[in-house]
Amino acid sequence: MSEICLSVLSWNLHAMAWPLSKDPGGRMDRVSAKMRELSPDLALFQEVWFGSAVDRLTLALQPDWIPICIKRRSFGPKGGLLAFVRAAARWRARAAAEFHPFAASAPAWRVWEGDGLGGKGVLTVELERGEQRICAVNTHLQAKYRGIDYAEVRQAQLIELREIVSHSHPSLPAIVAGDLNTDSREPLYSLVAALGTDLTAEARELCTRGTTTDPLDGRPEWIDYIVAANADSWTVLANLEIIANQRADVPYSDHSGLFCTLSLTRRQ
Numbered sequence: 001m002s003e004i005c006l007s008v009l010s011w012n013l014h015a016m017a018w019p020l021s022k023d024p025g026g027r028m029d030r031v032s033a034k035m036r037e038l039s040p041d042l043a044l045f046q047e048v049w050f051g052s053a054v055d056r057l058t059l060a061l062q063p064d065w066i067p068i069c070i071k072r073r074s075f076g077p078k079g080g081l082l083a084f085v086r087a088a089a090r091w092r093a094r095a096a097a098e099f100h101p102f103a104a105s106a107p108a109w110r111v112w113e114g115d116g117l118g119g120k121g122v123l124t125v126e127l128e129r130g131e132q133r134i135c136a137v138n139t140h141l142q143a144k145y146r147g148i149d150y151a152e153v154r155q156a157q158l159i160e161l162r163e164i165v166s167h168s169h170p171s172l173p174a175i176v177a178g179d180l181n182t183d184s185r186e187p188l189y190s191l192v193a194a195l196g197t198d199l200t201a202e203a204r205e206l207c208t209r210g211t212t213t214d215p216l217d218g219r220p221e222w223i224d225y226i227v228a229a230n231a232d233s234w235t236v237l238a239n240l241e242i243i244a245n246q247r248a249d250v251p252y253s254d255h256s257g258l259f260c261t262l263s264l265t266r267r268q
Helices: 025-039 050-063 151-168 188-192 201-206
Strands: 001-014 040-044 063-069 083-087 098-101 119-130 132-138 172-178 196-197 225-227 234-243 256-266
Touching: 001 025, 001 132, 001 172, 025 050, 040 132, 040 172, 040 188, 050 063, 050 083, 050 188, 050 234, 083 119, 083 132, 119 196, 132 151, 132 196, 151 172, 225 234, 225 256
Parallel strands: 001 040, 132 172
Antiparallel strands: 001 256, 040 083, 063 083, 098 119, 119 132, 172 225, 196 225, 234 256
16 A cells, blocks of 8 residues: 555535525536546535435436435435545445534524534545555534634534544544635634645645635635645645636535545655
């Protein structure tokens, strides 16, 4: 297992609102078409709250991608977290995926925000391809809102995330991806950096386009990440592409996607 090569797609699909969209099926269909174009080995989606969205994506991508999630009874995936593994890449789940709910959360009574009701957390799955093994980690943290940034909740969740990554599969390199709702200019970014190598950092330095756009002033905000964790004994090389999105449903979600091709080479 001297070298591991794979491509990863991470994308917040903002699927809580998609049934209310002017083109409800079109959003999932456009995402599926883009995914087929990019053909990632691993796709990690956030905010896929409803089973209907899972079904539409799965139907559009089968049999080439195999879905991984933990469903709530009579509802969508726990935490809104959904993963796909490309069958032709020969990665397979070594064991059942696990969902770890965050202990820290916004209050559920703030129903207009939704975070406290969403049951956010971390989806982990150990993947193997022959002798190669890696841990895939998909997550979505507490969002910020006007007048309340939930810094304490996000801090606690980032600490929980680090503990999960460190203890779930400590001997394996891990790809941690998702919507961390934390800007790189915030002090809390130190906890993101502590996870491992931030594979979005170079792209962030080279351009001003972020993965979300502030609805009031149009300012790009970098709050989505792909991080290589548990990789101290590995050399990590990565190339990141931003799948640009202008606004909700134009052309995809309210977030831009992140597509990363990477190699991990074990140091001698």
